[in-house]
Amino acid sequence: MSNTSSQPRKGRAFARFFAHEASGGLILAAAAVLALIASNSAWHDLYQSFIRTTGTLDIGGVLVLTKPLLVWVNDLWMAVFFFLVGLEIKREFVEGELASRRQALLPAAAALGGMVVPAVIYALINLGDAHALRGWAIPAATDIAFAIGIVMLLGSRVPTSLKVFLTAVAIIDDLGAIVVIALFYTDNLSPGMLAAAVGAGLLLLAMNRAGVRRVDVYLLLGLVMWVCVLKSGIHATLAGVVTALAIPLRHADGRPLAGPLEHGLHPWVAFLVLPLFAFANAGVSLQGMSLGSLLDPVPLGIAAGLVVGKTIGVFGASWLMIRSGLASPPGGANTRQFIGVCVLCGIGFTMSLFIGGLAFDGLGPDFEIRLKLGVLFGSLVAGLLGTLILWRRA
Structure with missing residues (x-):
């Protein structure tokens, strides 16, 4: 009886998830287009003034943080996005589509291949430039909102099994990006604040072990951890992931605890946080x-990594897993459709811009321009090419 009732609930959860990602992807695209228009029109100065608008967080005079809007968006608002990603990762690995090892093997291998091959392509194109090489992880990310948005707009042209596969790949990809940020894009560590952040993380884990089910307590301690991580030199968004992973999935009586939080947060992230980040x-x-600007090693490496590297990495790793018998192919999908979804994994956008901002931080506006040019062009080509491949019905 419980299995029968859980299936409709899971179906409704996926329907809500896909609905948010589809419409959220359209708004994300609109925000990016508006930013490009504003940057290349008479509104350029107004746009620059907007993203540099200073805001202050004052908590009783004990904590005062003053930063421009761009930093607030990238450090605080994106921590909310990573908090949601953390909730999704935990749900999928504990009781979702990735709970079974065999179910997780195919998207896990695909995500790993989709991170390694683009990074290698970028590094080969940028050999000899130490500054440019810092961006090796930029084309390794997949933008889940854009990618899912496109497959949902294509409707029945994309089998449900491939939609689930793409979602799983993107979620594992986000987990990989989190690890990359923590290991490779952390500078000038403050031992004291890092110790405080670790202490807050251990306290979150202890609360989970003790059976604490008060979400507000987790969020309050998570905010404290965010401040400590911000001051420690590690990127503050990681606090969102750790906080999410500590929150129990269910109440002691079995009622969902993290699920309602995830569903309530999804529209805010899809329709506000990510579009603002894009803008x-x-x-x-x-x-x-x-067009010659695209031949510069940095944008060329990013675009080639996203379009060529992602396709080869995701499809190649999946093919090896299926041929070896370690995983089963997505049901009801042909090779052309599978390749089309692999191409869509090359839409990096949000995560690529985010990692690029960390990689090229302090290197000046020239690297920033080359980063955005490569990400925008590569993501656009991957999106259009994947759509064309999937457009023709099976």
């Missing part, structure tokens, strides 16, 4: 640029 980060002036 604040996608603005790049195209003045003086030509």
Whole structure:
């Protein structure tokens, strides 16, 4: 009886998830286009003034943080996004589509291949430039909102099994990106604040072990941890992931605890957090640029990594897993459809811009422009090419 009732609930959960991602992807695209228009029109100065608007967080005079809007978006608002990602990762691995080892093997291998191959391609193109090589992880990310948005707009042209596969790959990809950020894009560590952040993380784990079911207590301690991580030198968004992973999935009586929080947060992230991030980060002036600008090693490495590297990495790793018998192919899908979804994994956008901002931090506006040019072009080509491949019905 419980299995029968759980299936409709899971179906409704996926329906809500896909609905948010589909419409959220459209708004995300609109925000990016608006940023490009604003950066290349008479509104350029107004746009720059907007993203540099200073805001202050004052908690009783004990904590005062003053930063421009762009930093607030990338450090605080994106921590909310990573908090949601953490909830999704935990749900999928504990009781979702990735709970079974055999179910998780195919998307896990695909995600790993989709991170390694683009990184290698970028590194090969940028050999000899130590500064540019810092961006090796930029094309390794997949933007779940854009990718899912496209497959949902394609409707029945994409089998449900491939939608679930793409979602799983993107979620594991986000987990990989979190690990990459923690290991490779952390500078100038403050031992004291790092110790305080670790202490807050251990306290969150202890609360979970003790059976604490008060979400507000987790969120309050998570905010404290966010401040400590922000001051420690590690990127503050990681606090969102740790907090999410500590929250129990269910109450002691079996009622869902993290699920309602995830569902309530999804529209805010899809329709506000990510579009604002896109608007604040996608603005790049195209003045003086030509198609030749795309041949610069940085944008070329990013675009080639996203379009070529992601396709080869995701499809190649999946093919090896299926041929070896370690995993089963997604049901009801043909090779063309599978390749089309692999191409869509090359839509990096949000995560690529985010990692690029960390990689090229302090290297000046020239690297920022090349980053945005490569991410926007590569993501656009991957999106259009994947759509064309999937457009023709099976």
